[in-house]
Amino acid sequence: MTFSGPTRALLRLFTALVLLFVYAPLALVVLNSFNTSRTFEWPPPGLTTRWWSAALESDGARNAIVVSLEVALIATAIALVLGTMAALALQRFRFFGRDTVSLLIILPIALPGVVTGIALANAFLTMFGIQLGMLTLVVSHATFCIVTVFNNAIARLRRLGGNLEEASMDLGAGTFRTFWSVTLPMMRSALLAGGLLSFALSFDEIIVTTFTAGQGIQTLPIWIYQNLFRPNQAPVVNVVAAALIVLSVVPIWISQKLAGTDESVAAAR
Amino acid sequence: MLWLGVLYLGSLAALFITSLWSVDAFGGNIERIWNLDNYRDLFTIEVYRTITVRTLLIAALVTVIDALLAFPIALYMAKVASPRLQRILVIAVLTPLWASYLVKAYAWRGMFASGGPLDSVGISPGYGLAATVLTLSYLWLPYMILPMYAGLERLPSSLIEASADLGAGTGTTMRRVVLPVLFPAAVAGSIFTFSLTLGDYIAVKIVGGANQMLGNVVYDSFLTGNNLPFAAAVATIPVAAMLVYLAAVRRTGALDSL
Numbered sequence: 111m112t113f114s115g116p117t118r119a120l121l122r123l124f125t126a127l128v129l130l131f132v133y134a135p136l137a138l139v140v141l142n143s144f145n146t147s148r149t150f151e152w153p154p155p156g157l158t159t160r161w162w163s164a165a166l167e168s169d170g171a172r173n174a175i176v177v178s179l180e181v182a183l184i185a186t187a188i189a190l191v192l193g194t195m196a197a198l199a200l201q202r203f204r205f206f207g208r209d210t211v212s213l214l215i216i217l218p219i220a221l222p223g224v225v226t227g228i229a230l231a232n233a234f235l236t237m238f239g240i241q242l243g244m245l246t247l248v249v250s251h252a253t254f255c256i257v258t259v260f261n262n263a264i265a266r267l268r269r270l271g272g273n274l275e276e277a278s279m280d281l282g283a284g285t286f287r288t289f290w291s292v293t294l295p296m297m298r299s300a301l302l303a304g305g306l307l308s309f310a311l312s313f314d315e316i317i318v319t320t321f322t323a324g325q326g327i328q329t330l331p332i333w334i335y336q337n338l339f340r341p342n343q344a345p346v347v348n349v350v351a352a353a354l355i356v357l358s359v360v361p362i363w364i365s366q367k368l369a370g371t372d373e374s375v376a377a378a379r
Numbered sequence: 380m381l382w383l384g385v386l387y388l389g390s391l392a393a394l395f396i397t398s399l400w401s402v403d404a405f406g407g408n409i410e411r412i413w414n415l416d417n418y419r420d421l422f423t424i425e426v427y428r429t430i431t432v433r434t435l436l437i438a439a440l441v442t443v444i445d446a447l448l449a450f451p452i453a454l455y456m457a458k459v460a461s462p463r464l465q466r467i468l469v470i471a472v473l474t475p476l477w478a479s480y481l482v483k484a485y486a487w488r489g490m491f492a493s494g495g496p497l498d499s500v501g502i503s504p505g506y507g508l509a510a511t512v513l514t515l516s517y518l519w520l521p522y523m524i525l526p527m528y529a530g531l532e533r534l535p536s537s538l539i540e541a542s543a544d545l546g547a548g549t550g551t552t553m554r555r556v557v558l559p560v561l562f563p564a565a566v567a568g569s570i571f572t573f574s575l576t577l578g579d580y581i582a583v584k585i586v587g588g589a590n591q592m593l594g595n596v597v598y599d600s601f602l603t604g605n606n607l608p609f610a611a612a613v614a615t616i617p618v619a620a621m622l623v624y625l626a627a628v629r630r631t632g633a634l635d636s637l
Binding site for chain 2: 114117118120121122124125128129131132133134135136138139142153219220221222223224225228229230231232233235236237310313314316317320321331334335338347351354355358359361362366
């Protein structure tokens with residue numbers, strides 16, 4: 111390491127400042143969820159757990175959480191199957207238009223969510239003539255979830271190479287047997303990371319959701335958004351937000367357990 | 380595969396086609412009459428031009444701010460911190476990514492609130508464009524730090540040492556050794572920061588006061604105005620901007636590292 115003392119000290123200071131910038135707003139939300147003042151007076155005049163018990167009894171929030179969980183689970187399940195298949199096809203076989211396909215898969219993450227949202231909504235409404243609802247919502251979420259699963263799966267496949275699979279085939283295992291007892295176990299942690307990420311993405315998605323969910327369905331982010339500007343709901347919204355912040359540690363913890371730092375960097379892409 | 384190909388590309392194509400239709404003035408039904416009226420409105424009506432320019436400027440500004448903020452922290456993580464600290468820092472940068480987008484925007488609403496923490500020390504810009512830029516920079520910062528960190532990690536420390544041994548000062552080493560590695564990484568990060576900002580309409584609603592970005596126009600035309608064709612026409616602007624941007628950065632090789 112060749113950086114001079116002052117440079118290093120400066121970098122350290124800057125890093126600390128950025129981390130402060132990153133965590134201060136989150137800390138504020140958590141702190142405010144205990145604020146006795148309904149309007150988040152600053153500094154808080156006192157601390158209370160009243161809002162947390164109020165939030166537990168909020169039907170709107172609870173229903174929204176259930177809807178969000180359902181959508182995220184189904185979308186992730188679809189994405190795991192299709193994303194893995196796409197990755198296998200792209201990695202193991204050469205075919206016409208292969209490069210185009212890999213660019214295509216990046217598109218849903220390179221284009222803004224509002225474009226994805228309106229494009230899908232438009233397709234459902236004008237092309238297929240389907241009313242917006244649970245089905246369109248799940249399909250839309252699965253579309254961007256596929257990308258995250260695919261990215262994780264293909265990164266793992268690239269690193270693995272095909273030797274073990276060839277060995278398995280040489281030893282007389284069929285395609286399916288090879289996939290089941292050789293490829294899949296080796297991909298398991300990558301798929302888990304991808305699945306985790308797409309679950310989190312879907313759970314938190316709001317832009318595509320507003321466009322494709324239609325009127326009747328309320329996921330948690332939609333619920334938060336709709337109640338954000340209502341002063342009398344503010345404390346409950348704040349508790350839900352604080353809870354989400356605290357819960358965001360869980361997937362990080364799991365992915366760390368799972369695979370070490372490199373994986374989680376890849377997973378976040 | 381088919382799912383993505385048919386559904387996604389098909390949707391984009393259909394979106395473009397829809398943008399060429401119009402809405403009848405009474406029922407709000409889509410009339411399949413081919414015309415360029417939506418695009419004409421888009422280019423000739425002053426307010427849409429202003430919003431387009433504003434959105435592009437915000438996206439560029441957010442990207443630059445994120446690059447400037449991300450560089451020192453990425454450098455510190457990759458080249459100065461001990462392996463243990465490095466791991467902790469990666470987690471520290473990653474964790475906010477898992478916290479809900481909405482929650483983070485909401486957190487800044489609290490920060491900027493009149494009488495809130497920033498206001499009480501007299502440095503809150505209040506709800507407006509400055510707050511929007513700051514919030515968006517905050518939201519997308521990890522997308523810039525991570526590729527930069529990954530890029531710098533791959534740069535062998537021995538190269539930096541060699542550069543110093545050969546008599547280069549910190550400045551020269553930065554410019555001639557670190558920057559060439561950093562640039563593609565920054566471009567990869569900028570695709571996210573730029574694209575995510577272009578499409579955003581939620582953060583600006585939460586902290587931006589009465590200001591609008593392109594996403595708001597799309598959203599309002601679609602959900603409130605019930606004018607899907609016009610919304611579609613507006614949505615082609617970020618698509619066009621992203622395609623131009625992707626084509627421009629393609630040569631840097633950043634696309635491979637996505």
